Amino acid sequence: xxxxxxxxGYDSHRFATGxxxxxxxxxxxxxxxxxxxxxxxxxxxxxxxxxxxxxxxxDIGTHFPDKDSAFKNIDSTILLKKVVGMxxxxxxxxxxxxxxxxxxxxKLAPFVSLIRQSLSKILEIEETGISIKAKTNEKMGFVGRExxxxxxxxxxxxxxxxx
Ligand code: MG
Numbered sequence: 720x721x722x723x724x725x726x727x728g729y730d731s732h733r734f735a736t737g738x739x740x741x742x743x744x745x746x747x748x749x750x751x752x753x754x755x756x757x758x759x760x761x762x763x764x765x766x767x768x769x770x771x772x773x774x775x776x777x778d779i780g781t782h783f784p785d786k787d788s789a790f791k792n793i794d795s796t797i798l799l800k801k802v803v804g805m806x807x808x809x810x811x812x813x814x815x816x817x818x819x820x821x822x823x824x825x826k827l828a829p830f831v832s833l834i835r836q837s838l839s840k841i842l843e844i845e846e847t848g849i850s851i852k853a854k855t856n857e858k859m860g861f862v863g864r865e866x867x868x869x870x871x872x873x874x875x876x877x878x879x880x881x882x
Contacts, residue, residue: 720882721878721879722879722880725875726770726771726873726875726876727769728765728768728770728772728870728872728873729765729870729871730762730764730765730870731861732753732754732755732759732867732868733866734751734753734865734866734868735751738752738759739758740825741753741759741795742760742763742830742834743760743838743851744838744841745833750825751865756791756792757785757792757793757795761820761869762818762820762870762872765818765870765871766799766818766872767798767799770803773811774805774809774811779802782801782802799841800841803842803843806876811878812876813842813875815848815849816842817850817852819852819853819870820853820870821853821854821855821862821871822855823858823862824865828853834851835849838851
C-alpha cells in the first residue's frame with residue numbers, strides 16, 4: 720500500500736534594485752532582487768512550505784524563524800536540504816513538484832534548465848519530476864508593477880507500507 724500526500728506552498732517577496740535574485744538556488748541576472756532576511760529565494764521557500772505541508776510538519780517560519788539571526792542572509796538551499804531531511808525522516812519520498820513563478824522580468828526561460836538541475840540535486844529526484852513554469856501577471860497588481868515576485872508550488876510525496 721502507498722500513502723500519497725499533496726502539499727501546497729506559496730511565497731512572495733518585495734523587489735529592490737541592486738541585490739541578487741536567487742530562484743531555486745540559481746543566481747538569475749536581474750536588475751532587482753528580493754528583500755528578505757535570508758537570500759530571498761522565493762521558489763525555495765514555497766517548495767519548503769509545500770513539502771512541510773504535505774508531511775504535516777508546520778511551516779517554514781516555524782522551523783526557521785526570521786527573527787533568528789542564525790538564518791540571516793542564509794543560503795536557502797541549506798533550508799531546503801533540512802526540509803528534505805525532515806520529510807525523509809518521516810518515511811516519505813518526494814514524487815514530483817510543480818511550480819508557477821509570477822514575475823514581469825527578467826524572463827526565466829533561459830534559466831529553467833539550470834533551476835531544474837539545481838533542485839534535482841537538493842530534492843534527490845530526477846529532473847523529470849521537477850516542473851518550473853514562469854509567467855507574468857499581465858501588468859496587474861504588485862507583480863505587474865514589478866514590485867515583487869510570487870511563487871506557487873505543489874508537491875506530491877509518498878510512503879510505501881508493507882502489508
Ligand atoms: Mg520567503
